[in-house]
Amino acid sequence: MPISRAIAKQLEQSSWIRRMFEAGVQLRRERGAQNVFDYSIGNPDVEPPEAVIAALRQVVAGNRPHSHSYMPNAGYPEVRATLAGRLAGRSGIPFTGDDILMTNGAAGAINTILKAILDPGDEVMILTPYFPEYRFYIENHAGRVVTVETDQQFQPDPARIARALTSRTRALILNSPNNPTGVVYSESVLREVNRVLPDPVLVICDEPYRPLTFDGAVTPEAVRIFDRAVIAWSWSKAMAIPGERIGYLALPPHLPGVAQLRDACTMANRILGYINAPAIWQWVVAAVPDACVDVAQYQAKRDLLCDALHSMGYDAPRPQGAFYVFPRTPIPDDIEFIGLLKQEGILAVPGIGFGRAGYMRLSLTIPRDDIERSLPGFERALRRAKEIMPLATRELTRAV
Numbered sequence: 001m002p003i004s005r006a007i008a009k010q011l012e013q014s015s016w017i018r019r020m021f022e023a024g025v026q027l028r029r030e031r032g033a034q035n036v037f038d039y040s041i042g043n044p045d046v047e048p049p050e051a052v053i054a055a056l057r058q059v060v061a062g063n064r065p066h067s068h069s070y071m072p073n074a075g076y077p078e079v080r081a082t083l084a085g086r087l088a089g090r091s092g093i094p095f096t097g098d099d100i101l102m103t104n105g106a107a108g109a110i111n112t113i114l115k116a117i118l119d120p121g122d123e124v125m126i127l128t129p130y131f132p133e134y135r136f137y138i139e140n141h142a143g144r145v146v147t148v149e150t151d152q153q154f155q156p157d158p159a160r161i162a163r164a165l166t167s168r169t170r171a172l173i174l175n176s177p178n179n180p181t182g183v184v185y186s187e188s189v190l191r192e193v194n195r196v197l198p199d200p201v202l203v204i205c206d207e208p209y210r211p212l213t214f215d216g217a218v219t220p221e222a223v224r225i226f227d228r229a230v231i232a233w234s235w236s237k238a239m240a241i242p243g244e245r246i247g248y249l250a251l252p253p254h255l256p257g258v259a260q261l262r263d264a265c266t267m268a269n270r271i272l273g274y275i276n277a278p279a280i281w282q283w284v285v286a287a288v289p290d291a292c293v294d295v296a297q298y299q300a301k302r303d304l305l306c307d308a309l310h311s312m313g314y315d316a317p318r319p320q321g322a323f324y325v326f327p328r329t330p331i332p333d334d335i336e337f338i339g340l341l342k343q344e345g346i347l348a349v350p351g352i353g354f355g356r357a358g359y360m361r362l363s364l365t366i367p368r369d370d371i372e373r374s375l376p377g378f379e380r381a382l383r384r385a386k387e388i389m390p391l392a393t394r395e396l397t398r399a400v
C-alpha cells in the first residue's frame, strides 16, 4: 500500500533516532545489555515523585461520577482554573481557567497552536540546533520550516532572526531550557528578540524542561517578555510521566484576538483527534501541579560526565538545564565519531540530527553507574579520533 510522499520523507529524516534505536538493539544482542551505554534517548530513567503516585491513587479511588466521559474539549473547568492560578502566581500575568487548554503533552500543545494559526506556506522559525520533531509538527500543518542559527553560546541571535523574517513568518518556536544544548535563554537576549519581531509573529514557548535547571538558574518568564507569546507546557519531564501525555497550552489574556484564538485552538485540538487531554491525569496534575523529580540527581550526573569529559580533553559545555550534554565532537564529522563511540558500546545522537554537525547529544537519563563504566570508552574514542584527525581534516578540506 503506498504511503504519502510527505510521510515517506519524514520517515527518512527521522532515521537518526531510528538508527540509534536499532544500533542499541543490535549492540545489546552482541555484547549483553550491561555493556551498552545508551545516551541516545531522552526518556526519564527515574520514577515519578511519590506525591504524583499518591494523587493518582486518590483520583482513581475517588471515582468521580462520569470519570471517564467526554468533557469540554478544553479540559475540566476546575482543573484549568487551578492551573491558571498557579501560572498567574508564577508569572504575574492574570491567567484564568479560560486561558488554559489541556493538551496531550507539549507535542499536543505545539501541534494545536500551529494548526490554529498556519495557512499553507506560512513560515515558522526554529533555532538551530533544534528539537527535530519541530520539523514534522510544522510540516504537519503545511507550514514551511525556516531554521536560524544560534550564537556561539547557543543563545538566540536577534540579528539573524530579524534577517530571516519575511511577510509569511507566523511564528518562532523557542525552547528553554533547551533540548539538545541544555542552555537557558537569557532575559536580555529574549527582550532583544521581542524588539525585532513584528506583529503578528507569535512566539511559541516550548517549556517542558522549565523546572529542570541547575545551580539555581531560573528560566525567564517569556510571557512577560514577549508582546505575543503562548506557553506549551508539559509534565512529561518534570514528573517523569511522558507516557501519560499531559500538558497544556496557555494563551495570555492580553494576547491580541485571544478569544478567537482560544476557539481556534480548541477546535484544532479536536480535529487533530486528541479531543481532550487524558481525563484522570488532568485531576492528578491539578492535585500536585508543582511535584517534580529530584533535579539534584540530574545535576550530579551532569557534573560527573562533564568533569570527566573535560579532564579527557573534550569541549563539553556544562548545561544549565534540561537533561542533555551537547559536546563538540573531537573530529568535525560527528557521524564518524558516533561510530567510534559505538565501537565502545556508547550510543549518542550526532549533532546533525539536530541541524548542527560537529556535535553530539548525550542524554543524562542514563544510570549513574553506566556513566562511570562508559568513561574509559569515551577516552579510547577520543584517542582514536586524534589518530584519524589529520585524515579527517584533509578530507574536509578536499570536500570544501
Ligand SMILES: Cc1ncc(COP(=O)(O)O)c(C=O)c1O
Binding pocket: 042, 104, 105, 106, 107, 108, 131, 175, 178, 179, 206, 208, 233, 234, 235, 236, 242, 247
Ligand atoms: C524540546 C521538546 N519539546 C517537546 C517535547 C515533547 O514533549 P511531550 O512529551 O510533552 O509531548 C519534547 C520531548 O522530548 C522536547 O524535548
